[in-house]
Amino acid sequence: MTQQEASPRIILTVDDDIAVRSTLVAWIEDAGYKAVEAGSGIEGLVALSATKPDLVLLDLRMPVMDGLAFLEEKRRIGDDTPVIVISGRADIQDAIHAFRLGAWDYIIKPIESFDLLAHAVSAVLERRELTIQVRRAEARYSNLVHNIPLMIFSLDDHLNVQFVNSACMGMLGFTPEEARTREGWFLERIHPEDRERVRGSLNQRLQDGAFAFSKTCRMLRKSGRVVHGIIKSIPTPPCGATCERPQVEGVVLDITDRLMLEKYLVQKEKVKTLGAISAEVAHEIRNPLVSIAGYARRLVKKQPESAEAQVILDEAQRLERILDRIRDYLSPVKLHREPCDLGAIAGKCLDLLSPELEANGVAPRFLQDIASATVEEDAELLTQVVINLIRSTLANLPPKGGMWLRTFESERFLHLEVCGGQATPVPDVDKVFLPFDEGGDTIGLPFCHRLLRTMGGSLTFEQKDNVACFVMSVQRAHRGHPERSNPTG
Structure with a gap:
């Protein structure tokens, strides 16, 4: 099969002189291009919209709408087709005005050599093709940078954000515009306990462009939730006196799931x-x-x-x-998996326990960082787990203590956080999920831990500053996991 030949380039000639226009059309066709013609600036605009030419040959002096008015209107509508002006007057002011309005070249009539015209047309078309390729490359680069699952950033010498890609929205809950316009945003997102350590590395990078660092730290989402990340700087080669103000470029990897x-x-x-x-x-x-x-x-x-x-x-x-x-x-646990919403389950559990919560003067807050939290798990067992976590938190609340639930997501998992104040801290966190202690409902937490592990998720417990938090994590719907092959645990 022979390769289909590329369509010829289209050249629009706009000139009110029929003889000149006919000559130009004949040359255009002889040169292997496709010719479109118009007798005035208005006709030229119509042809420009209808035929989408690769190049326009434009006369300046025409009735009704001259070439300069044509260029003004063309720029107003945002058309970027290149234009070569062919004028019968060698007026430098006309040429300057035409170039300011977007003309790419200027040739004086009468055309003494069509070789000159051929060279100008070839150069403009080649330049246009290069411009298109550059724009495509820039679009691909921009699309890649903004959609890569890493937060890419650039900080100025005051550690303010110059650039950040769209990943900061998914990772930290801020739009790139919010990050750029908020002074001190980047360091503000670093956990207070890690902030000075990261600041020191950033300042060292400002002083030495070849210095590269990789720091594990905690970052804070807009909601206050902790995200674990790695900040890696990108070294820049020395550039001597030509360097602009120092800056820090790098990426942030979200390692929360890991x-x-x-x-x-x-x-x-x-x-x-x-x-x-x-x-x-x-x-x-x-x-x-x-x-x-x-x-x-x-x-x-x-x-x-x-x-x-x-x-x-x-x-x-x-x-x-x-x-x-x-x-x-x-003992093995049999699971009956079906699509269910983790947020809806949490809301249902709060409704079921509302008499018990109200009797203790507790009005939990329910925060949802995500609109939908669909998982494919055993809804009944998940309900039992959530009820147990709420009751365990309630049992240790101080008088008038606060409780809150929050759903959020990471790349592979959906999470439910159940937190509340502590009347007394747990003496040994490592024993929270062990089944050996007697008394109360302690068997509930070990069994919850076992259930979530069987589902391919996890249950963790942390306490700090008289606040205790359970975080249950379940895989997103339709995500494979080794535990899936063993539904009975």
């Missing part, structure tokens, strides 16, 4: 190890414990006044309950 996955893997290995040890211990303890408990029951029956026998029985029964907890904790 840290969560690492935490999830650690939790998974801990639970796996705990399961193996617990199963072995339970097996080894169960048989002698049955004998001890049976002996204690008979002893209590024979000697009901014996306090020692009752202590033995009570402790044996307590150990049996702990073993039952371990058994329940390690």
